[in-house]
Amino acid sequence: MAFSISLGDQKTDGVRLDYETARNRILNTQSPTPLLDIADFPVNLKKLDVSQLPQLAAELREDMIGAVSKTGGHLGAGLGVVELTIALHYIFNTPEDRVIWDVGHQSYPHKLLTGRRGRFLTLRQENGISGFTKRTESEFDPFGAAHSSTSISAGLGMAVARDLQNKTNNVIAVIGDGAMSAGMAFEALNNAGATDARLIVILNDNDMSIAPPSGALSSYLARLASGKFYSDFRDLGKKLSSRLGKRAERAITRAVGHARGFVTGGTMFEELGFQYIGPIDGHNFDVLIPVLNNVRDHGNGPVLIHVVTKKGKGYAPAEKAADKYHGVNKFDVVTGTQSKAASNAPAYTKVFAQSLIQEAQHDDRIVGITAAMPTGTGLDLFGEVFPTRVFDVGIAEQHAVTFAAGMATEGMKPFVAIYSTFLQRAYDQIVHDVAIQKLPVRFPIDRAGYVGADGPTHCGAFDIGFLASLPGFVVMGASDEAELKHMVRTAAAYDEGPISFRFPRGDGVGVDLPERGEILEIGKGRIVKEGTKIALLSFGTRLADCILAAQDLDAAGLSTTVADARFAKPLDLDLLRRLAVEHEVLVTVEEGATGGFDGQVLHALANLGLLDRGLKIRCLTLKDEFTDQAKPETMYGRSGLDRAGIVATVMSTLAANGQNIYAKA
Numbered sequence: 236m237a238f239s240i241s242l243g244d245q246k247t248d249g250v251r252l253d254y255e256t257a258r259n260r261i262l263n264t265q266s267p268t269p270l271l272d273i274a275d276f277p278v279n280l281k282k283l284d285v286s287q288l289p290q291l292a293a294e295l296r297e298d299m300i301g302a303v304s305k306t307g308g309h310l311g312a313g314l315g316v317v318e319l320t321i322a323l324h325y326i327f328n329t330p331e332d333r334v335i336w337d338v339g340h341q342s343y344p345h346k347l348l349t350g351r352r353g354r355f356l357t358l359r360q361e362n363g364i365s366g367f368t369k370r371t372e373s374e375f376d377p378f379g380a381a382h383s384s385t386s387i388s389a390g391l392g393m394a395v396a397r398d399l400q401n402k403t404n405n406v407i408a409v410i411g412d413g414a415m416s417a418g419m420a421f422e423a424l425n426n427a428g429a430t431d432a433r434l435i436v437i438l439n440d441n442d443m444s445i446a447p448p449s450g451a452l453s454s455y456l457a458r459l460a461s462g463k464f465y466s467d468f469r470d471l472g473k474k475l476s477s478r479l480g481k482r483a484e485r486a487i488t489r490a491v492g493h494a495r496g497f498v499t500g501g502t503m504f505e506e507l508g509f510q511y512i513g514p515i516d517g518h519n520f521d522v523l524i525p526v527l528n529n530v531r532d533h534g535n536g537p538v539l540i541h542v543v544t545k546k547g548k549g550y551a552p553a554e555k556a557a558d559k560y561h562g563v564n565k566f567d568v569v570t571g572t573q574s575k576a577a578s579n580a581p582a583y584t585k586v587f588a589q590s591l592i593q594e595a596q597h598d599d600r601i602v603g604i605t606a607a608m609p610t611g612t613g614l615d616l617f618g619e620v621f622p623t624r625v626f627d628v629g630i631a632e633q634h635a636v637t638f639a640a641g642m643a644t645e646g647m648k649p650f651v652a653i654y655s656t657f658l659q660r661a662y663d664q665i666v667h668d669v670a671i672q673k674l675p676v677r678f679p680i681d682r683a684g685y686v687g688a689d690g691p692t693h694c695g696a697f698d699i700g701f702l703a704s705l706p707g708f709v710v711m712g713a714s715d716e717a718e719l720k721h722m723v724r725t726a727a728a729y730d731e732g733p734i735s736f737r738f739p740r741g742d743g744v745g746v747d748l749p750e751r752g753e754i755l756e757i758g759k760g761r762i763v764k765e766g767t768k769i770a771l772l773s774f775g776t777r778l779a780d781c782i783l784a785a786q787d788l789d790a791a792g793l794s795t796t797v798a799d800a801r802f803a804k805p806l807d808l809d810l811l812r813r814l815a816v817e818h819e820v821l822v823t824v825e826e827g828a829t830g831g832f833d834g835q836v837l838h839a840l841a842n843l844g845l846l847d848r849g850l851k852i853r854c855l856t857l858k859d860e861f862t863d864q865a866k867p868e869t870m871y872g873r874s875g876l877d878r879a880g881i882v883a884t885v886m887s888t889l890a891a892n893g894q895n896i897y898a899k900a
């Protein structure tokens with residue numbers, strides 16, 4: 236059997252059991268009623284004896300592995316915090332005590348223990364539970380997340396608000412070592428350390444981000460976790476008791492026999508004003524329980540507990556995988572083999588990476604920058620070819636952009652590859668450090684548009700609007716993978732200022748790829764198909780549906796032109812003029828929020844006087860809402876961004892003679 240599950244060292248004497256044996260022990264021998272059935276809410280979890288917690292942990296892992304094998308999702312991070320999650324709900328009085336999970340991708344065990352087990356197979360599906368924490372989903376989720384490094388700020392806000400209202404609950408922020416590398420986490424530490432606010436920060440250090448972590452903090456934590464072990468535990472107990480009270484001294488002295496070791500004195504966190512406890516073994520209840528018990532309701536000031544865990548813990552395929560099963564498709568539980576949707580077209584990410592490699596072979600000033608997403612952005616492939624020309628700066632989008640700006644001042648050609656949704660975090664850097672100085676930083680923007688199962692927090696909705704509003708910015712949208720190749724080359728060749736190109740998640744449409752991309756003329760779109768009555772003006776990959784819609788419209792006797800704008804900025808005004816003057820109806824189509832390409836087009840048409848002649852114009856964009864997770868096709872359908880929706884918009888525009896299309900919904 237390829238898959239083994241760990242029941243905790245006490246039960247197995249450190250021997251790893253194969254899956255069947257473990258399962259039988261859990262279900263038959265050890266407990267006729269799975270403990271997970273009992274521990275459906277924290278109030279019931281607390282009825283278990285401490286000695287039963289390792290078994291509960293094993294059941295939780297098995298449940299989670301089984302469910303995620305059917306739904307796909309984030310697995311490795313959750314597997315690593317099973318014991319920590321149980322211990323937190325066992326010791327603290329949730330939901331009165333607030334537990335904030337940073338990013339929220341590791342919250343699956345938390346969801347299973349807080350009343351959501353019955354719905355767990357709906358994870359990340361339409362009308363199902365979210366893959367992240369979400370306030371509207373449960374009172375046990377005090378703060379919504381998905382973008383990283385927000386938990387300490389939110390927790391400090393809650394702690395200060397609690398004190399202002401004379402309440403007494405605990406606030407606990409659980410943050411990973413990867414998330415801790417972000418500027419926002421440091422800003423929060425800096426603020427919290429200077430206050431008396433009773434805030435507990437748990438640093439979940441698994442020495443992994445999505446990829447192995449980069450940066451000096453990671454090396455520092457590794458030194459804390461493995462280098463220096465505190466030798467005199469009694470002294471440590473005394474030291475802590477001055478801040479945490481007598482109980483801490485006794486329990487910590489008791490617990491240390493099971494701990495990996497304690498370090499105290501002079502850690503970075505202590506210098507910042509935190510009481511530092513750790514490192515402790517995050518898979519050992521004998522340590523977790525007394526430490527959390529004694530930190531609960533402690534005196535004043537912030538405390539940081541450094542917990543060492545293993546990402547993917549307890550599931551061999553995850554432990555062995557390079558990414559520790561950070562995010563997985565559906566998979567076979569026994570072998571760990573993941574399914575991959577069948578498609579002959581290459582993924583946009585791969586086309587981007589291969590095109591960038593190709594351009595970099597011609598120009599040694601091209602470098603790639605990622606904010607902790609080398610695999611997601613394809614820069615891992617670039618790094619295999621050019622190891623010295625790729626920079627993983629950690630989860631630090633703001634820094635990534637200004638770092639790129641600095642490189643550009645020195646004549647390098649930085650490509651800052653950041654997903655649309657995470658680029659939001661670096662907006663001031665884009666405006667102030669890049670755009671105002673007209674620096675030629677290149678922005679390849681992946682995951683532009685709907686992202687399906689990851690839901691509203693990851694939807695790439697706003698980049699067109701927030702970039703196209705910046706003076707001098709060139710904003711491109713690839714309509715297929717060949718166009719993406721052209722845009723990589725165009726961006727590499729363009730030195731006048733900032734330039735971006737967006738492309739969606741997933742596979743391309745399967746067009747033939749040119750040997751090498753062409754340099755596109757800046758601000759020029761193209762006519763894909765000529766017609767006379769209807770004009771569909773597409774920006775991005777909805778072009779394929781525009782072409783299909785045009786076939787239907789032609790068949791209905793409505794001769795249709797299809798144009799690929801290529802540029803949201805600068806707009807092709809000649810093309811716009813032609814479409815506006817020669818057609819009765821003009822529909823703009825884009826996979827972005829309102830105020831993006833549509834806004835640019837409407838503004839131009841208005842100021843060119845082209846709206847004064849009776850042109851009927853409609854704009855198709857993402858729905859003006861934060862859309863919950865669903866299949867992308869469903870989302871396109873609801874926004875009218877698919878073939879049928881485009882046809883329906885044209886028909887209703889003609890029929891309604893000027894009425895707005897919202898009537899169709």
Ligand SMILES: Cc1ncc(C[n+]2csc(CCOP(=O)(O)OP(=O)(O)O)c2C)c(N)n1
Nearest residue numbers: 312381382383411412413414443444445607
């Ligand atoms: C602002 C932002 N950038 C990038 C990401 C993508 N992302 C999700 S989880 C993750 C790694 C987090 O690592 P860590 O905090 O150590 O948690 P672990 O998964 O190891 O438990 C990254 C980079 C994100 N969620 N938010």
